[in-house]
Amino acid sequence: MTHDRFVVVPAAYLFLLRPGPAGDEVLLQRRGPGVPYMAGHFAAGAAGHVERGETAFDAVAREAAEELGIAPGPLSFLTTMQRTQGGEAIDERVDFFFTARSWTGEPRIKEPDKATDLGWFPLSTLPSPMVPHEELVLRALAAGPVPAYLAHGF
Numbered sequence: 001m002t003h004d005r006f007v008v009v010p011a012a013y014l015f016l017l018r019p020g021p022a023g024d025e026v027l028l029q030r031r032g033p034g035v036p037y038m039a040g041h042f043a044a045g046a047a048g049h050v051e052r053g054e055t056a057f058d059a060v061a062r063e064a065a066e067e068l069g070i071a072p073g074p075l076s077f078l079t080t081m082q083r084t085q086g087g088e089a090i091d092e093r094v095d096f097f098f099t100a101r102s103w104t105g106e107p108r109i110k111e112p113d114k115a116t117d118l119g120w121f122p123l124s125t126l127p128s129p130m131v132p133h134e135e136l137v138l139r140a141l142a143a144g145p146v147p148a149y150l151a152h153g154f
Contacts, residue, residue, distance in 0.1 A: 008092050009049065009093050009094070010049065010096065011048060011050060011095050012047065012048065012050055012056040013046075013096070013098065013137075014060045014063065014072060015027070015044055015045065015078070015099045015100075016046075016068075016070075016099075016101075016103060016107065017101050020120065020122055022122040024122070025120040025121060026045075027045035027107055027120055028042045028043060028044065028119060029044070029046075029118050030118075031043055031114065031116075031131075032113060032114050032115055032116045034113050040129065041130055041131045042121075042126070042129070042131070044134055045064075045118065046060065046066075046067040046068050048063040050096070057075060059096075060075065060098050061075070064103070067111055068105075068108065068110060069105050069106070069107070069108050070105035070106070070107050072098075072100035073101065074102070075098045075099070076100070077098055078097040078146055079097050079149065079150055080094060080095065080096055080097070081094070081095040081133060082094055082095075082149070082151050083152040083153045083154075084153040097137050123138060123141060123142035126139070132152070133152040133153070136150065136152055
């Protein structure tokens with residue numbers, strides 16, 4: 001029997017959170033016009049692929065330094081998402097989402113070719129448009145405990 005196995009692409013996401021007047025706020029970036037995926041959409045302040053030999057925890061800390069110029073404080077694991085978009089050469093993804101409520105440094109755009117804006121938004125009033133699978137996680141976070149596993153695109 002032949003099995004048609006897929007290749008999984010892992011990624012790690014960091015949502016920086018802080019208290020705000022309307023409840024928790026999240027730091028989001030607007031993806032730049034030159035990025036190949038969801039240009040112009042709001043997304044996690046820092047995110048990227050997990051490199052070979054790297055843990056998701058290490059990847060999200062590396063991405064925070066590369067994209068925001070910060071070192072996150074204690075990371076809290078939020079959820080794992082299995083997702084697909086279909087039609088891509090590699091279309092199976094596993095995403096690891098983390099939050100941090102403290103960090104060293106002031107978040108700023110360090111890759112202006114990839115992000116055009118950076119701002120704080122209440123979890124109760126997310127900007128539009130957002131990357132759909134990330135919006136799903138943030139809406140779950142705003143509603144209460146986030147399930148340990150989410151699926152998107154199936």
